[in-house]
Amino acid sequence: MDFDFNKIKEMGLEYAEKGKNAAKDLAEKGKTQALIVNEQGKLLKAQRQLGALVYSLAKGKEENQPLVDKYIEMIDSIEGEIARLKASLTPAETAEVEFTEAEEPAAEEAPAAEAAPAEKPRKTCPQCGAPVSDDALFCNKCGAQL
Template sequence: MDFNKLKEMGLEYAEKGRNAAMDLAERGKTQAKIVNEQTKLAKAQRQLGALVYSLAKGNEENQPLVDKYIEMIDAIEKDLADLRASLDTPAAEAAAEPEAPAAAESTTIEFPIEPEQKAEKKTCPQCGAPVSEDALFCNKCGAQL
């Protein structure tokens, strides 16, 4: 009887450990998605800034193009908020492990963004200006890519 009880307890703890590992893996995936969205947000904001600057420098206006960038940034910010909310929900349920979220938050800061930016080389088919790989529009002439 004691052996069966020990076996039951061992299986129960193994199941709890497996569930905790699965939860941590999901949190890691969500955190990676957050980092990806943060990178996309930073790029979109830089592109919008470059567009506004080039338009202002040339005394031009292209409000529809600026609005498209603003809509894209809003969508990315919404996705980020949804991902963060989904990350916070399991944390409230698994309050027994407060160290896991802190470790996940620290990885957000450590992911490098610069190497990705340097690798991107693309030119506008309309005017030949250099544009980033994920740009939707040319910052120089406004052509859709």
């Protein structure tokens, strides 16, 4: 009798432990998805900045390969981080994240959001004091990370 009781108690503990781990897994996955969405936001921003930089360089017939490289390096590392995070999710969970990603650019199309940043007072680089755009990730002049 005593033996059976202990065995049941053990089994109960085992299941309780499993339940706890499952809950923890779920929380971890939610966190991973949130991290992916966060990284995707950073990626979008870096890509947009790189696009704007390449455009303004081309327009002014200038070259600033080191700065372009910094953006490319940053984009590469964000993409690597996203791939690493996605690898820990199941395809269904990844699809949930993709859905969020697809939703974002639509919201960005609001014309007011595009026009506003250029009008704002200019931020300056803490390294060299050159004016930098609000969204810039690196200083256009000295390449310092902002």
